[in-house]
Amino acid sequence: MDPLSLSASIITVVDLTTEVITYLNHVKDAPKERRKLRSEALDLCNLLYSLDDYLASCGSNDPWSVELAKIAHNDGPLSQYKEVLGQMAAKVQGNVGLKKAADALRWKFSKEEVINMLSFIERLKTLVVIVLEIDQRYVVLEIQNSANEVKDDTGRIQSAIGLLQSGVDHERYKAIVNWISPIDFIAQQSDIIPRKQDGTGEWFLESPEFKSWRDTTPPLPPHKQTLFCPRIPGAGKTMMAATAIQHLQSQTRGDSDVGMIFVFCNYKEQTGQYADDLLAALVKQLLQTRPEIIKHVSHLYDEHSEKSTRPSLTEILSVFRSLLKNYSVVYAIIDALDECPNEQARSRDTLLNSLRDLQQGSDVRILVTSRFIPEVLAEFETTPTIEIRATDEDVRQLVSAQMHDLPKCVRKDISLQNAIRDKIAEAVDGM
Template identity: 45%
Template sequence: MDPLSVPASIIAVLQLSAKVLAHICDVRDAPKERSHCEAELSNLSALLRALRDHVQTGDLSLPWYAAVAELAAPKGPFDQFKQALEGLQNKITDGSQLKKLGETLVWKFKKGEFTSILLRIERLKSLVEIALQMDHYQLSQAIKDDTNFVRTRVSAIQSRVDEIQQEQVNAKHSKMVGRISPTDYPAQQSDIICRRQKGTGQWFLDAPEFTKWLGEPKGTLFCPGIPGAGKTMVAAIVIDHLLKSVQSSSSGVAYVYCNYKAQDEQETSNMLAAMVKQLVQGRPSIAEPVARLHKKHANRGTKPSLKGIFGVLREVVAKYSTVYIVIDALDECRDSDGARSQLLARLKDLQVGQDVRIMATARFIPEIEIEFQTAMKLEIQASDEDVRRYVAGQTHRLPRCIQRDPALQAIVQDKLVEAVDGMFLLARLHTDSLLDKRTVKEVKSTLARLSKGSAALQGAYDEAIQRIDGQLDRDKELAKRVLSWITYARRPLTTVELCCALAVEPGETKLDPENMPDVEDLLSVCAGLIIVDQESAIVRLLHYTTQEYLERIRDTWYSGAPLDIASACLTYLSFDLFKTGSCSSNREFEERLQESRFLNYAA
């Protein structure tokens, strides 16, 4: 740069500094930062005037002047300092808007922003002081260091800006994806897989049929099994395997857990929408079809049709080279309204144009088996090793007489393996039957009576009910109420909803929080027939067969349940809290639902 342009650059910085100083001085009641900034700018201005005088009166041929010229180079220290001052000046307007500066400095001036300006002043002061010492070598090196420092800071700031922008994109994407489907199958997956004993189901992953399905384009694997064989756990193990070893930018994974308690939610469109949700989750780059569908229906206030959702699913699937789809418990998806048949038909349609590989589990039901008559088959049944792993993993729950006796532990495992005969559910029920035994004799006597064969499940449930009936009266009645609520419920209940329902008392006008039972107590009195999903906080019966069993005995075991449940709902809806009438806005309604956690179900 021509040294003659240096004085002009210095003068430009001085003029801008003077403007900023004048405005800052006009701000009243500013904090000490204002005084600090004013003092630093004044000191810098004095140094700049001294440097200007040296440049204007000195010998331009000396190396020192060439070094000073670097201060005024494009994007050099002077330019960078001017940008900092201009950023501050942009917050300052003249006339009636002058007050804005005061507000900014006093109340809104961010500490990091203010510190950055002071740092910029301090660094330029250091450079000018070095220049005034007439050491051109030190000045050149200092300018180089300063430029590198600023470049690094700019890069860091840009990276943070990029991060913030990406966070905003991700947040917008997550919000949109969340509206596609309310069903949270990943939460169910987490709940199921966390109950797996290490190594369980490895036989299935090692099976030739499964290996072939993994590598076969458009392959279909049908996995039937008797009730209680462990089909859902195997499905969860497969899903976990796919998510960890197969899922990538080119291979997608989607899954559905059918549930006998969620029949109303298991419309074909909802299940397909849940698949879309999983395939675009965390992938904004392939979510354009979803955004288009969402915008279309958000503007109209309408709900996407089955055709519309399937069209989006087809587009999203096309973004992948391969998509794996796992459907668990097809027999728990009703077909009275055609939901199951439509789901299978749509999945087969997907396979026509794309490499979609489908795996499904179900009971041995002729209507379902016909749908998969050309598919590969791999029957699911509990292996002896899986049963041993499960029982070994439950040792900490068993009586102390078993925990301290390895030989007795081996006997327990052998007897349970013998009794289970491929039905994993029996392993759990039979294990639970040992929990209240206190002596070795009682344990061995129970093992000798373990039910086997086709009637084993019925016998295991009968014994569980006997254990419930053998409890203290209050515990027995609580267990009956809990099991009745879950059995009769029109949809799955959360722990909060169930505890609220149990706390409602006839004739009361409000819910007494001190009357709400502890969830652990509910689990304790029900003899292992209920479980709680930790991710979703849903209370469930142990198995679909548990529901079937309780439905068979409910008229004799707890015949008054329907009346008690209806009474509890009506009593809750009659609480004084709701006598103010309907809500005046959606927000008020949401707040009411949040405050009254049983209202949504009771109504």
């Protein structure tokens, strides 16, 4: 849809909203919901006017307007709202301006209609606010030439549209996501990546085993759905997992058919490290990247929130299977499987068996990192394997990044710097 047509759609919605607002200003014998509906409708009108103003300054090929056009297609949120609004406006047409007439306006809407209308307005307001915020960022991003951030933002628009189409309001969506799991592995990933030295880990991403696991056209043969990555202590296992996560996120960004989920097992954590906790955290990440699939979890949330109970492992796996049907492939990275507790509840075994069970019906590609623990190694005897080691090139990269902290005499002597890099790489020997 070109900007002119989109603008016309926005103005049509504004006109219909204004007609309903006029009715709300004059109506008599209205319940208390009238004031709330009028206030929300006025706020939406102001946002839509701002949206139309921004649109007027955009070209037809502007990436922002291209994404924005998606909200106005035939089945889009703007069209859905316009249809509901048109039905409401039809009830009041011909009555506007009759405030002083004998047949003064009467309240014409049921409570259910008002609730439905408020829900549509709230969801559309949320989407418009996101779009307007993103437009401001595009100006900055264009200056900075940050293509990845632009892709992230268009993804936010698509997610917002998906949530709107799911019929779930934003507050309920957040409540369900936070309920399914309080663990935020995405935040942990964000904490780890800034410590990564640029250029390190490339050997791992370019290895034939990783490429085969990542790129083979689905469906992948069962014996190739899992990639095992053992490491010796100190070899940077978690950093390599974070590197793979960052790489896959970059490769799959914008493709809603591909899922990317991960967990960081940590024996130091007292909670959230059992199989049901970790599997629920993986479900949470799928919901965060595809809000429209929240409907698969809504019934479970309603059932348990009333009783303040948690879902069972069986229920979590059932929801997990339902969500996987929305993807052509899902990449799942399990870092430090050896640190998942296994003494009492056998959580490590349960986690691994559950993931393997999920692989039976869907293309779930699992990458596991672990220390060389015999009972873990025994689980992956026939699995494609890459040993994680600190390569000489990675070590040199890390040492080079620290050269600025060395004495001036070293910083001035290139041959001495090379010797330092070589000696440290030799001493590390893959650690």
